[in-house]
Amino acid sequence: MREAAMLTPNNLSELREALGQATPPSKILAGGTDLVLAIHQGRCKPDLLIDLSGVEELKIIKLTEGRIHIGAMATFTQLMDNQLIKGSLPCLREAASLIGSNQIRSAGTIGGNIGNASPAGDTIPVLLAFDAVVRVLDSSGQAVEQSIDQVISGAGRTSLRRDQVITEIIIPLLGEHYRSTFVKIGSRTAVTIAKLNMALAVKYDETAKSISDVRVGLGAIGTKAFRERQVEEILNGRRVDQCLADTLAEELSAAVQRAIPGRYSLPYKREAVKGLAQSAFANLFPKLYGGVSFTT
Amino acid sequence: MSKEFRYVGGTFPCDQALRKVTGDLLYGCDMKPAEMLYAKLLLSPIPHGIVKRIDTAGAEKVPGVVKIFSHFNAPHKMFNSCRIIPGQKFCIEDEPLFAARVKFAGERVAAVVADSLAAAREAVSLLDVEYEELPALLTTEEALNNKAVKIQPGGNLADQYEIEVGDSAPAADCLVVESVTQTQRTHHAAIEPHVCLAHYDGSGKLTVWTPTQGVFGVRSVLAEFFNLSYSKIRVIKIPIGGSFGGKQEYLFEPVTSFMAMETRRPVKLMLDREECIIQTRVRPAVRVKIKTAVSRSGELQEFIADTTLDAGAFTGSAVDYSRTLATKAPKLYRIPHYKHTGRAVYTNTVKSGGARGWGAPEIITAVEVHMDQVAKRLQMDPLEFRLHNLVYPYDRDPVLNLSLGDARVRECLEKGAEAFHWKERFHRHAQEGGRYRRGVGLACGAHKNGMYGGFVDCTSMTLRMNEDGSLNLNASLHDVGCGTATAMKIIVAEVLDLEPDLITVTEADTELTGYDPGCYGSRVIYNVGACAKETAEKLKDKIMESAAFILQKPKEYLCMAEGHVFTMEGTDERRVLSYKEIAERAIRENYTDLGVAHTYYSPSNPGSYSVQFAEATVDTMTGLTRVTDFLAVGDVGRALNRGMIEGQFQGAVQMGIGYALCEEVKINDRGKPVNNGFKKYHLVNAPDMPDVKVLLIEHEGDDGPFGAKSVGEISAVPTAGAVINAVNHALGTSLSDMPLTPEKVLAAIKQTEDQG
Amino acid sequence: MRAMLIEFKVNGKNYGREVRPTMRLLDLLRDELGLTGTKEGCAEGECGACTVIMDGEAVNSCLVLAPQIRGREIITVEGLEQGGELDLLQQKFLEHSAVECGFCTPGMLMSAKALLMKNPHPSEEEIRLAIAGNLCRCAGYSKIVAAIKDASHSADGGCR
Missing domain, CATH: 3.30.465.10 (Uridine Diphospho-n-acetylenolpyruvylglucosamine Reductase; domain 3)
Structure with missing residues (x-):
């Protein structure tokens, strides 16, 4: 096995030069938490590593x-x-x-x-x-x-x-009327790869108690994370109440169904995503919820 | 009842704790004798097939490669990895060093020995093996039904048995309840991966350094495998970074010794985590069917169990393990008619093996989940139902025909229920609703204290007082991290009334320490500890005799305290001798050695008991479950080292929660283990662990040192049952297919809702 | 061999070493510097037995390549003891029976140390999260958490 070479640029111009030497099997080394493991396990055999830690x-x-x-x-x-x-x-x-x-x-x-x-x-x-x-x-x-x-x-x-x-x-940055949250389901509380994750951002109108410019980023479903535009549309302009949380839950469930039909993990994910939706909603609008969780 | 102890019942760090916190203690992975070579194994990627050909050309070219081994150049002789003594019952020898026909994905196919680990790893990756694939039987059902494919020459049924005691005459109006519990394969998950170091020197002597639980068993297997004299094999127990039964069997000592003998250089085999998961041993998966007949007032009339244990690809400990499943319920409950049929079945999956509790966690989980179902049908508090049926002190175990000794399980249950506020919580949580639902569960567990009644259980040690009054206890200890070495110091220190720090205790070394079958069967504290106590008493006698001679007083006129021997008060002038003076003068003036040797034979095997209480909180929308409160109660006889005992229970609960909720070595439909690292095989980590409270019940009614009984295994027996019962209480379900993953929990919630 | 010469500091001592680019920090510490207190339990950053402190932060030394530590300062378990005296955390681990088999202990200590260096008075929840990446199979964490808490209660937060 040929040992990889390593370039250690100290600034952006050295980094540019280093990039010029890259070949198809070359790898950029950032934090290393995945790449070092892949190299150690022999899944990845780079000829050249460009270490960014000095830049x-x-x-x-x-x-x-x-x-x-x-x-x-x-x-x-x-x-x-x-x-x-x-x-x-x-x-x-x-x-x-x-x-x-x-x-x-x-x-x-x-x-x-x-x-x-x-x-x-x-x-x-x-x-x-x-x-x-x-x-x-x-x-x-x-x-x-x-x-x-x-x-x-x-x-x-x-x-x-x-x-x-x-x-x-x-x-x-979104304006001051925006609220956003990130929620995740893994198999443990901490140190776990997401089975489902989601970011939810909305513009909230305090007087009308309604939301607009809804943004839903969904991950761990299919091959890459995506914006769920259909759900965003449905939520846009809606009044915030428990009914809306339930709508979000049902719509996300339908979105999961659309995203991974027939997949082994589908039955679980399309149910659990409803819980994710409720948690996200509770984070955005805590007054609507009692704030019940594992820790209470 | 309360006795004044000086050391017993205190809290002391485990023996090598100081070197463990400084990083100074050398484990197997840290040992590096001169000229040492590294071995790396090649494991089978397929579950069943013939190893037709191995192309080693590429591997041989790797600089630093010394030798490549496989069945083509290694003996085809077989061994059994759990045979402790020659001719041991049920220990069929069917495991090869290297497979000619692989029987599970993960089995040893070849090994490369090289100057560096990197070279060995690279060479292994270049080995090209041609397999002729055979049909694989991955479940016990397939293995029993398919008569054409034989995993072992005798077929796929490794063993079957039937045990029946008592009379079958349940009353006509009895309630009959049936349940099926499926337990899963789990990984022991000691944080230290397996390791072994062997050297065959120029004189023809084989030395093996291994973090084993039994050096004499290792020696016996090696001697018979290699036709070497027992006296030419030295097995040394080195520090263990956790075992839990995972290092109890002699998995790599034969193959590492073989490579050392062939290369005539020290060879070290270190496994990585994946190898530990897929090719060492797993706690066996067991399918347990239970049928009970119970009177309407809650008395068990009949208990009929049937178990099928997945042995994996060869025999190892499976037969004994499977038969042990029949011995636990009768230690826990009074059962007028008890019947257990069981079988162990070979499959093309990773080998099952010894695991903390040796069958008790498997069967007791099923029993306790079942008992909750019975209580529910009777509309009785599970606590009350158990109190109707639990054994009493000095009941007789009808299966093994042994006294259960001072069995205090009822007291564990009653005192624990009080401390946990069981009644109140059991009724309160049943009413709660909402997304996060709480429930409480309890489970009782029974285990044993040693091998008395069916296997060798003796131990030999020597104790010597040195010239300065310090002590050397020479014993074959195998401390796996539970603090047995410190426990021995506490026992000796208590008898001889001196600081435990003045005592040095050895661990096992076949060449230097006395015979001991090893650290298993919950025998160490109860039996090895009792030996330490008797040995110390013997030495005390000798010290007194020596003092009597020096002081020219009969020893009946002397007493011992705080490292000194005194003449009794009220006799003539008071005289005092320090241990140092006695030891020095004994050797200098009286030409006497203050040393004793002792062999102890276990006289009994009482039950050990634990009752555990869990509160589980289930997120009904995601199925995620957390154990949010926990109490473990232990019938420990007498606590020797309180802090370590609490730690044993707390660690056991960590393992038991994982057993109940998330841990499983999963094998896919092509026979490959899929969760082959800690990324996918999740252990319960700190944020998900409750602060486990521990309550110890101490009665000292049995033969252990100062009344002490075993802790390490019994602590892990009832945990999963308590957790599963708590989940079922929270949800009104009867989940019993382990582990209770979020997927299964959600499915069960949906099912309950659908049923209205 | 495409060795690289790097300079770094471990436990207060300056080193200059030639390393292979893909050598892990864990192997540099254990095999080249003889600091075998740092353990390997999983090689994938999940068990935490190989935890060391790099420029004040706990990292898994199995997931850091040796050249990445150039110009940086590493503390390993061997560096906790100062002038022959145990670090307060080490003392508390002993007092609280937080040590059983000992294989997770060095990594556990380093995670605890990194926590107290940044946050001298953590809550129990913060402690549990700080050691979430350190698996212990023997002791169920209670005594480890208690030891860390006790160390943090002392005046200087257990940090020198």
């Missing part, structure tokens, strides 16, 4: 012109600890906090979560719901912005060329 520019989280820019190498722990995220994107923080263990969160990165393209990746539904874009740099120095949907093409697959790398995730 400080990729770790920055900042707010510019109403958009939050998150460096691709920001770890999940960083997302949890960051005041800007805490204040403006609590649902991304929630998603980050529900990923893996503390150890995984200290190493794993948001860029890696996208690049790894796991159908169950926890930040993806959030990024979809917020219409986040991904900034992609290539070896020529050209940077383009692409949607999450463009970048992730399937389970474990992206549209990125071998000389491209995700440098930034840019999230346009």
Whole structure:
């Protein structure tokens, strides 16, 4: 077995140069929580590893012109600890906090979560719901912005060329009337891969008690996470009450049925998604709910 | 009743705890003698087939590869991995070093020995094996029905038996209840993967370092397999990073020894997690049918059980394990007519093996789930129903014809129910509704204390007082992390009234320590501990004699306390000798060694009991279940090391909750284990574990040291039953197909709703 | 061999080492530096036995490649003891019978240490979440949680 070589760029211009040397089997090493395992198990045999850990520019989280820019190498722990995220994107923080263990969160990165393209990746539904874009740099120095949907093409697959790398995730902030939440079902409370995950964001009209601009990002169903536009349409303009929560539950159940007909996991997921819907709704509109959960 | 103890009942860290917190203790994975080679196994990807050809050309080219082994260049002789003594009953020898015909996906096909682990791994990945696939029988039903495919030469039925005691005459108006419980294969999941190191030196002596539960069994199997003299084999027990029965059988000692003998260099075999899950041993899956007849007032009249145990591909411990299933219910309940039919069946799946509780968690879970169904039919509180039927102290076990000893299960149940506020919670939770539903469940469990009544249970040790008054206890201990070495120190320290820290205790080494069949059968505290106590008493006598000689007083005029021997008060002038003075003068002036040797034979085998109470909270929309409160009550006779005993129960509950709710080694329809790592095989982790309360019932009515009885296994017996009963209480269901995954829970909720 | 020369710090000591690019940090610590206190239990970042602290954060050393630690500071279980004195966490683990087979202990200690370094007075829930990625099969976590809690109750939060 030929040992892989490693390039360790220290800034974006060195990174560009490194990308120029990439061949089809080459791999970008971000946090490593999936790639190192794949290499160790022999599932992945790269000729070249481009380690991003030395590129400080990729770790920055900042707010510019109403958009939050998150460096691709920001770890999940960083997302949890960051005041800007805490204040403006609590649902991304929630998603980050529900990923893996503390150890995984200290190493794993948001860029890696996208690049790894796991159908169950926890930040993806959030990024979809917020219409986040991904900034992609290539070896020529050209940077383009692409949607999450463009970048992730399937389970474990992206549209990125071998000389491209995700440098930034840019999230346009929604206005102050928006509420958002991230919910997940795994097989344990913590350290679990999602069986279902969802981000739900809505614009809430306090006077009319109604919602608009509904955004539903659904994950762990099928080969890649997606926006559930049909459900969004149905919810748009509706008055918030228990009936609406039930509608969301039923519509999501139908969406699951549409997404994975005949799959072994369908009977469970189409039922459990109703619970996910109720939890999401309870998070968005806690006054409607007693806040009952396992911990009470 | 309460006695004043100096050390017994206190809390002490386990023996090597200091070296464990500093990372200084060397486990098998950390040992690296000079010239050591690494072995890596190639495991079968198919469940049944003939190994026709192995192309080793690619592997041989890998730099550092020393030798490649398979059935083509290894003996075809068979061994049995749980045979402790020569000629042991039920121990058919049908396991090869390397398979010529693989019988499960995961079986050893070949091994590469190389200078480095990386080279061995790479070479294994380059081995090209040609298999001729055979039809695989993956379930016990298939195996019993298919007469054409024989997994073992004698067919697929490994063993069957029938036990019946008492008279069959249930009254006509009895309630008859039938249930079926399916238990699943589980992984022991010791955090330390399996490891073995062997060296065959120039003098023809084989030394094996292994984290085993029984060095003398390992030696016996190796001696007979390799035709070596027992005296030319030395097996040394090294630190174990958890076992739970998973390292009890001699899985890799034969194959590692073989490779060491062939290469004449030390060879270490270390498994990874996947290998531990798919090719060591699993707790067997057992299908349990129970039919009981109960009087309307709640007295058991008849108990008829039928069990089918999935043995996996060869015999190992399956026959004994299967037969043991018939011995648990009669230790727990008074049953006028008891009948148990059982069988063990070979399948083309991972081998079943010894697991904490040896059959008791399997059968008791089924029994306790059944008992709740009976109580429900009788409209009786499950607590009351059990009190009608549980055994009393000194009842006789009708199957084994042994006294149950000071069996305090009733007291466990009554005191536990009080502490848990059982009655109130049982009635309150039944009324609750909403998305998150709570329920409570209880289960009783019975186990044993050693092998007395059917197998060798003796142990030999020596104890010596050194010149400075410190002690060396030389015993064949196999501490698997439960603190048995510390327990022995506490016992000796109590008898001789000196600090436990002044005692050094050995672990097992066939060349240096006395005979002991090993750390299983819940025999260590009860029997090895009793031996330590008698040995210490023997030494005490010798110390007193020595002091008597020095002081020129009869020993009846002397007393012992706090590391000194005193002349009795009221005699002439008071004289005091420290242990140091006695030991020094004994050897210097009297040419005497203060050492004793002792062999202890177990005289009894009382029952050990535990009653456990669980509160479960079920999310009825997702089927996710959490155990939100737990109380474990133990009939422990006497607590020797309180902190460690509590830890034993708390750890057992972690295992039992997993058994009830999530753990299962799943095998797909092509015979391959699908959840082959901790990503997919989930253990209960800290956020999902309740803070387990522990209540100990202490009576010291039996023969253990200071009355102590076993803890390690009984603690794991009733847990799953309590959890399942709590879930069924919360939902009004009768779930009994383990584990109770969210999928099954949701399906059951839907079914109950559909039935209105 | 495409070895890379990297510099890093482990337990306060500076090292310069040639490593293979795909060598795991776990193997660097155990095989090259002889720090065998860090254990391998699953090799997939699930059991936490290999947990070490990297620049103040707990990580699974089985999922970090050795070259990734260049210029960084690692603390392993061997680095907890200072000047011959046990870290408060180590003492509390001993006092509370939080150690049984001991194989999860080093990783458990490192997760606990990383927690207390960031959050000297965690709640029980925070403690349980901090060790969610450390599996223990012997003790059911109660005594481990109690030991960490006890260490955090001391004046300096158990951190030097």
